[in-house]
Structures are given as C-alpha cells and as structure tokens.
Amino acid sequence: MAKTNFAYEKRQRELEKKKKQEEKNRRKAELKNNPGLAEEGEADIADGEPSGLAADDE
Template sequence: MAKTNFQYEKRQRELEKKKKNEEKARRKLEAKNRPEGEQGEAADEDDDAAPAPPAPGQE
C-alpha cells in the first residue's frame, strides 16, 4: 500500500490559505478605495432578488 505524501498535502493547504488571504486582502483594498456612496459586488448580484421588508417602524 502506498504511503500518504503528507508534505504534498501540507503544501497544498498552505497554498490554499495563501490564495484565500490574498483574495481577502484584495477585497478589503477594493472596499477601502470604493467611494462611500457605491455598494459592494454582493448588492449587484442580488438585484434580481426580492427587496427586503422594511424594518419595524420604518414603513
């Protein structure tokens, strides 16, 4: 039976963490550089969704 290559698996996990952290840093930088009046990408994707009901007392 073949032995598991733990070093390879660990390296893959490290690369995935690094990629995830870089993506997070990129999103934070974009949010920081975005003017306050603009909405994020998530709001653009939810345009087809039904609007949220108003908060109590906000009608």
C-alpha cells in the first residue's frame, strides 16, 4: 500500500485556504468601492440564491 503524502495534502489545504481568503478580500474590496453591489448581494441572499460561488460543486 502506498504511503500517504501528508505534506502534499497539507499544501493543498493551505492553497485552498489562501484562495478562499483572497476571494473574500476581493469581494470586500469590491463592496467597499461599489456600495451599490452590497444591495444586490443582500437581495440574492433574501431570495435564497447564492452569489454563484458554489457553482463549482456540481
């Protein structure tokens, strides 16, 4: 049986966290620069529609 490469798995988790954090920071910056977008995002949440970020899961 092959030995699990924990360092690789850890690196992948770290890259995913970094990617998620960068996306979050980018969205915050967009909202800060364009306050009108915040209202659209709230409307999506009220309708129960995600902002399109979970579309990759399908």
